[in-house]
Amino acid sequence: xxxxxxxxxxxxxxxxxxxxxxxxxxxxxxxxxxxxxxxxxxxxxxxxxxxxxxxxxxxxxxxxxxxxxxxxxxxxxxxxxxxxxxxxxxxxxxxxxxxxxxxxxxxxxxxxxxxxxxxxxxxxxxxxxxxxxxxxxxxxxxxxxxxxxxxxxxxxxxxxxxxxxxxxxxxxxxxxxxxxxxxxxxxxxxxxxxxxxxxxxxxxxxxxxxxxxxxxxxxxxxxxxxxxxxxxxxxxxxxxxxxxxxxxxxxxxxxxxxxxxxxxxxxxxxxxxxxxxxxxxxxxxxxxxxxxxxxxxxxxxxxxxxxxxxxxxxxxxxxxxxxxxxxxxxxxxxxxxxxxxxxxxxxxxxxxxxxxxxxxxxxxxxxxxxxxxxxxxxxxxxxxxxxxxxxxxxxxxxxxxxxxxxxxx
Amino acid sequence: xxxxxxxxxxxxxxxxxxxxxxxxxxxxxxxxxxxxxxxxxxxxxxxxxxxxxxxxxxxxxxxxxxxxxxxxxxxxxxxxxxxxxxxxxxxxxxxxxxxxxxxxxxxxxxxxxx
Numbered sequence: 001x002x003x004x005x006x007x008x009x010x011x012x013x014x015x016x017x018x019x020x021x022x023x024x025x026x027x028x029x030x031x032x033x034x035x036x037x038x039x040x041x042x043x044x045x046x047x048x049x050x051x052x053x054x055x056x057x058x059x060x061x062x063x064x065x066x067x068x069x070x071x072x073x074x075x076x077x078x079x080x081x082x083x084x085x086x087x088x089x090x091x092x093x094x095x096x097x098x099x100x101x102x103x104x105x106x107x108x109x110x111x112x113x114x115x116x117x118x119x120x121x122x123x124x125x126x127x128x129x130x131x132x133x134x135x136x137x138x139x140x141x142x143x144x145x146x147x148x149x150x151x152x153x154x155x156x157x158x159x160x161x162x163x164x165x166x167x168x169x170x171x172x173x174x175x176x177x178x179x180x181x182x183x184x185x186x187x188x189x190x191x192x193x194x195x196x197x198x199x200x201x202x203x204x205x206x207x208x209x210x211x212x213x214x215x216x217x218x219x220x221x222x223x224x225x226x227x228x229x230x231x232x233x234x235x236x237x238x239x240x241x242x243x244x245x246x247x248x249x250x251x252x253x254x255x256x257x258x259x260x261x262x263x264x265x266x267x268x269x270x271x272x273x274x275x276x277x278x279x280x281x282x283x284x285x286x287x288x289x290x291x292x293x294x295x296x297x298x299x300x301x302x303x304x305x306x307x308x309x310x311x312x313x314x315x316x317x318x319x320x321x322x323x324x325x326x327x328x329x330x331x332x333x334x335x336x337x338x339x340x341x342x343x344x345x346x347x348x349x350x351x352x353x354x355x356x357x358x359x360x361x362x363x364x365x366x367x368x369x370x371x372x373x374x375x376x377x378x379x380x381x382x383x384x385x386x387x388x389x390x391x392x393x394x395x396x397x398x399x400x401x402x403x404x405x406x407x408x409x
Numbered sequence: 410x411x412x413x414x415x416x417x418x419x420x421x422x423x424x425x426x427x428x429x430x431x432x433x434x435x436x437x438x439x440x441x442x443x444x445x446x447x448x449x450x451x452x453x454x455x456x457x458x459x460x461x462x463x464x465x466x467x468x469x470x471x472x473x474x475x476x477x478x479x480x481x482x483x484x485x486x487x488x489x490x491x492x493x494x495x496x497x498x499x500x501x502x503x504x505x506x507x508x509x510x511x512x513x514x515x516x517x518x519x520x521x522x523x
Contacts, residue, residue, distance in 0.1 A: 017433070061423060067431050126413050145433050163436035165443055195479075196472040200433075202440040206475070207447065210482050239434060240426045241468035249423045250464075254433060258423035260416055267415050405411040 004338025004395025005384040009281040011362065012232040013355055014269050015152060016262060017145065017254035018070065018292025021137075021329040025128055026115045026296075027056060034344040035128070036135045038115055042297045044096040046106055052096050054295060058114040064255035066102050068112055068293025072161045073316040074098050075142040075328065078293065079300060084317075090325075095295040113295045116259075123263040124331065126405055127270065127286065132334040132343035132394050134380075138300050139290035139327025140352040140373070148289045148327065149200055151352035152233070155374025157323075159308030161315055168204045171369045175356040176205065176212050179231055179363060186363050187229035188212065191219040193237035193251070200235065219269075223276040231359050236265050255292055267407035270335065280400055283381060284335040289352070291328035300326040301349055304376035323373060326351050334380055337404055338395035345380075345394065353377035426465030434467045441474040452477040 026037035043051040068074075081093035100109035118125045140151035147157035150166055153174050160166050168174070179186035191214045192199045199206050199213065206213060214222070216237075222228045236252040253262035266286055273282050306323035315321045332350065353371070358379040360367045365383065382393045390396060430438070442458045454473045461467050 060418065071432075122413050123415055146436055163432065165440060195475040196468050198437070198441070198471045198475040200437060202437070202444055206478060207444040210479050238437065239464045239468045239471070240424050240428065241465065241472075242426075247420055247424050249418060249420055254431065256428070256431075258418045260418040261423060264415055264417060267413075403410060405413050407413045407415050409415055 001384060001386065002338075002388055002390075002393055002396060003399075004336065004397060005382060005388060005393065007281050007338070007400075008283060008336075008362070008381070008384065008395065010228045010230060010232070010278055010283070011359060011381065012228070012234065012269070012273060012282060012284045013152070014234045014236070014266065014284065014286045015149065016236060016266070016286070016288045017238075017252040017257075018290060018294075019253055019288050019331065020291035020294040020296035021298070021331050022054060022296045023058060023115045023291075023294045024121060024124055024288075024331045025133065026054065027118045028125060028128060028133075031118060031129065032342065032344065034135075034346065035133060036298065036346070038297070044093055044113060044295065046096045046109060047100045048106060052110045052113050054113045054115050054297075056115055056117045057111075058116045058120070058259075060120075060259040061256055063111055063114065064292075064294070067255045068099050069102060070144050070290060070293040071163075071316070072141075072143040072310075072321070074101075074293060075291075076315075076317050077101075078295075079142060079328070084319075090299040092295075092297055092299055095293070098293065112293065115295075121259070121263060123267045123270075123407060124286070124333070126407075127266070127333045127335055128331070130341055130405055131336065131339045132345055134332040134334070134350055135344060135346045136298070136301075136329065136348060137287065137332035137350040137354075138329050139288075141290075141323065142300065142325065142327040143290070145289050146200060148352060151373070152289075152355045153201055153205070154371070155353045155356040155377070156306055156308065156371035159306075159310055159314075159323075161310045161321055165203050172371050172374075174205060175231065175359050176209070178356075178360060178367060180212075182364055186231070188231040188233075189214050189222075189229045190233045190235065191216055192235045194243065194248070196241045196243065196248070197235070197237045197239055197250075200238070220272050223272040223278065226277045228276070228278055228282065230363055234269060236262065253288075255294075264409055267409045271407055271409055273335075274404065274406065280337060282336070283395065285332065285355070285380065286335065287332040287352070287355075288330040291330055296329045298329045300328055302326075303349075303351070304372050306371055306373045334394055336395050337401045338397045339401075340397055341401070341403070343394060348378050348392075350378050350380060354380055426463060426468065428464045430461060430464055430467045434464060434471075438467050438470055441471060444478060445474050448474075448477055448481055452481050 029037035250257040251265035
């Protein structure tokens with residue numbers, strides 16, 4: 001069996017906020033043409049009809065204010081360019097139009113096309129070039145945060161496409177419940193930054209199972225003392241606040257929070273794992289929950305419908321949604337010392353339902369019931385069961401790397 | 410092994426607790442408010458969430474309700490361990506909180522500056 005899978009004991013997922021693939025990693029096409037990012041051929045029309053090209057002018061803060069709309073109707077406009085006909089085809093031509101709707105300012109609306117250069121994001125781009133970057137990881141829903149994060153926890157949003165309260169319908173258990181209820185028992189934890197940032201998974205998990213949660217300092221301790229659970233899900237700091245130790249700048253990268261604070265946080269998570277005795281036994285996925293209304297050029301593909309349907313009233317578009325199309329593409333990077341440097345995962349489609357799908361298959365094997373979306377989702381780590389397909393296994397090295405980078409956090 | 414330099418943000422300009430609360434934090438506050446309604450009275454805040462306008466105000470509310478949820482579960486577990494009926498001890502008719510409870514320092518606060 002591949003030693004990377006044989007050694008794997010812990011999977012950690014860090015989910016950041018609201019940035020598209022092209023915005024964060026699009027510049028890497030110039031470094032490695034296998035990475036499907038920004039090219040000169042791309043554009044969006046503004047409301048005067050002029051074509052606006054992606055430009056490397058993204059700023060760390062103060063540029064995407066107001067927060068670009070990424071609720072279901074706005075994302076529908078971004079993906080379909082405003083075409084509401086029954087025969088419409090997704091073309092990713094409505095991002096500038098959508099942002100214009102918020103301020104009626106043509107110049108400002110063009111900023112939705114801006115992206116970061118490689119040098120501006122040394123952490124994310126280094127990790128993408130050093131480990132495995134996914135060319136086709138999409139948000140699960142063309143909509144906002146809460147319903148997309150639900151897919152990471154449950155493999156479904158139980159029919160929701162919005163930010164409203166999400167009450168879990170049995171029989172689809174959270175990935176945490178599946179693990180801690182298993183026989184033999186597994187361990188799982190959600191680490192929020194601190195109680196002042198708290199979690200986005202309140203209604204079901206925090207309210208009813210607060211024992212599942214830990215803080216980021218506890219994560220750091222669990223890394224250094226080799227006490228990581230089998231599965232960890234990390235949430236960044238969602239707000240600016242004071243703490244006993246000083247000012248805590250939001251690190252989630254949600255517009256208009258500071259991008260560099262998020263870079264530091266990602267580096268801190270990576271460093272904690274890499275410095276841990278568990279580094280040979282741990283894989284880290286860094287992924288964003290959705291695109292935040294920011295431009296990406298890849299058309300989200302159709303997917304297996306979920307067993308739920310959002311009503312026309314709930315979508316706000318006048319049309320129901322059967323969860324049969326993914327959301328906009330987001331950055332996703334898998335990190336492990338068993339992954340060859342410069343891996344680009346292409347030709348396979350992932351979304352956040354891939355997270356519980358992967359964790360379940362790796363730790364529990366066959367498990368049911370799971371949502372149709374999760375059941376059909378691809379996995380980013382192969383189950384360590386013979387035969388392992390070498391063309392799919394990303395932890396493919398026969399010897400662990402000793403050249404992985406460090407960050408001076 | 411390569412050491413990558415990570416630039417730090419200027420905290421003075423990055424930090425803005427007076428920033429208007431965004432849609433995500435509004436939703437988080439709303440969800441916590443729903444959870445708060447299930448807490449015993451004495452563990453509830455006296456914060457009117459419709460008046461929360463800034464990120465700093467949202468952060469304070471988020472902290473207080475998150476701590477209260479943890480404390481309510483810990484209290485219930487402790488009483489369960491002592492064999493006392495939880496419903497009687499943690500019912501919604503409990504007395505209002507003391508003035509100092511809401512100012513309790515977070516047990517889980519971070520010690521990392523960005």
